[in-house]
Amino acid sequence: MTNKSNAINLEFNVMKDDFSRAGEASSKIKKILTQLGIVSSVTRRVAIATYEAEMNIAIHSLGGKIEVTINPNEIIIIAVDNGPGIEDVKLAMQEGYSTATNKIRELGFGAGMGLPNMKKCSDEFDIVSKKGKGTKVFMRISLDSKPV
Amino acid sequence: MKLATVKEILNAEVVTGEQYLNNEVKSAFGCDLMSDVLAFIKEETVLLTGLANPQVIRTAEMIDVYAIVFVRGKRPSRQIVEMAEQRNITLMTTDYILYTACGKLYEKGLRGVNVKGDVVDD
Ligand SMILES: Nc1ncnc2c1ncn2[C@@H]1O[C@H](COP(=O)(O)OP(=O)(O)OP(=O)(O)O)[C@@H](O)[C@H]1O
Ligand SMILES: [Mg+2]
Numbered sequence: 001m002t003n004k005s006n007a008i009n010l011e012f013n014v015m016k017d018d019f020s021r022a023g024e025a026s027s028k029i030k031k032i033l034t035q036l037g038i039v040s041s042v043t044r045r046v047a048i049a050t051y052e053a054e055m056n057i058a059i060h061s062l063g064g065k066i067e068v069t070i071n072p073n074e075i076i077i078i079a080v081d082n083g084p085g086i087e088d089v090k091l092a093m094q095e096g097y098s099t100a101t102n103k104i105r106e107l108g109f110g111a112g113m114g115l116p117n118m119k120k121c122s123d124e125f126d127i128v129s130k131k132g133k134g135t136k137v138f139m140r141i142s143l144d145s146k147p148v
Numbered sequence: 149m150k151l152a153t154v155k156e157i158l159n160a161e162v163v164t165g166e167q168y169l170n171n172e173v174k175s176a177f178g179c180d181l182m183s184d185v186l187a188f189i190k191e192e193t194v195l196l197t198g199l200a201n202p203q204v205i206r207t208a209e210m211i212d213v214y215a216i217v218f219v220r221g222k223r224p225s226r227q228i229v230e231m232a233e234q235r236n237i238t239l240m241t242t243d244y245i246l247y248t249a250c251g252k253l254y255e256k257g258l259r260g261v262n263v264k265g266d267v268v269d270d
Contacts, residue, residue: 020227023206030210047210048186055182055203108199108207113183120187147190 008036008070014057014081019107022058025066026051036070041147045121046075048148049139052114053079059104061135074123077139086129093119093127121148149173149258151215151238154194157252158242160217164229165238173215175261178250182207188261189213196249200224205231214238219246 010032012025029050033043050066057064057079064081086092093115100110115137119125124140152169155162162169177189178196185195185207194215197204200222208216216232218224218241224232232239242249254260 020202023203023209027206027209044211051186051206051210052183107201108180108182108197108203111181111183113181113187117183117187 006072010068012066014054014064014066016063018058022055023051026054029068042141042143042145045141045148049077049118049121052118053137055109056114057081059109073143075141079137081134083134085131085133086135087131089127089129155240157256158244158249160240160242163224163239163241164232168238176253176258177261178246186211188263193261196246198222198246200228202228202231208237209235217242219244219249
C-alpha cells in the first residue's frame with residue numbers, strides 16, 4: 001500500500017483457476033474501504049465491481065491483477081490480465097452472454113452478468129481487449145455516487 | 149423475520165452462528181448464481197442456495213449477507229464453516245429443496261427481494 005499526495009494505491013495479483021483464494025483481493029479491498037470510513041453505498045459498489053473483476057480474471061484469463069486507487073473524491077479500479085483477450089467485447093457486455101464451462105457454472109458463475117454488474121456499479125466504465133494480448137477494465141466510482 | 153424463526157420454519161440445523169439467531173432479515177433470495185446474488189440483494193436478506201463452496205461465502209461477504217441456508221441437505225465443508233465464522237455469518241442446512249424452502253418462508257410472511265417490475269403489495 002503506497003500513499004502519494006492524498007491517494008492510496010492498492011495492488012493485488014489474481015491467479016488463474018485458484019478458486020479457493022479467488023475473492024481474497026476483493027475481501028481485502030472491502031476491509032480497507034470500511035476501515036477508511038468510506039460510505040457503505042460506495043463500498044458496496046466497489047466490492048461488487050472488484051469481486052466480479054477478480055472472478056473474471058480467475059475464471060477467464062491466464063492471470064492478472066487488480067489496482068485500486070482511492071482518491072479524496074473517487075475510487076479508480078483497474079483490472080488487467082495477461083490474456084487471452086475477448087474476441088467480441090460488445091457481445092461479452094451483453095447480459096446473459098457467457099462462455100463459462102459446466103465446471104464453472106457448478107461453482108455458481110457463468111450467468112453472463114459480471115460485466116453488466118460492473119458497469120452498473122460504475123460512474124464511468126471502459127473495457128479494452130485484444131485477442132492474444134489481454135483485457136483491461138477501467139472503473140471509476142465517485143465517492144458521492146448514489147446507492148445501486 | 150428473526151433467523152431463529154427461519155430455522156424453525158425450515159426445520160434447519162444451525163452449522164455455525166447460533167449466537168446471531170436473534171438477528172432479523174427483511175427478505176429472502178433463493179439462487180445458485182453468484183452474479184445475480186450480487187445484483188439483486190440490497191438489504192438484510194437470507195440467501196437460500198444449493199451451492200456449498202467458498203465463493204458463496206465470499207459473495208455474501210461482498211454485500212453484507214449474514215445468513216445463508218443450504219438446501220437439499222447440503223453440508224458445508226470445514227473450510228467453508230471457518231470462513232463463515234470469521235465473517236460472523238450464520239450457516240444453516242435444511243433437507244427441503246430450494247422451492248419448498250422458499251415457499252415455506254414466503255407462506256409465513258417473508259417476502260422475496262424487490263426487483264424491477266414487482267407488484268409491491270406490502
Ligand atoms: N478477463 C477476461 N478475459 C477473457 N474473457 C473474459 C474476461 N472477462 C470476461 N470475459 C468473457 O466475457 C464473458 C462475459 O463475462 P461476464 O463476467 O459478464 O459473465 P461470466 O463471467 O461468463 O458469468 P458471471 O460473471 O455472471 O458469473 C465471459 O463468459 C468471457 O467469455
Ligand atoms: Mg464474470
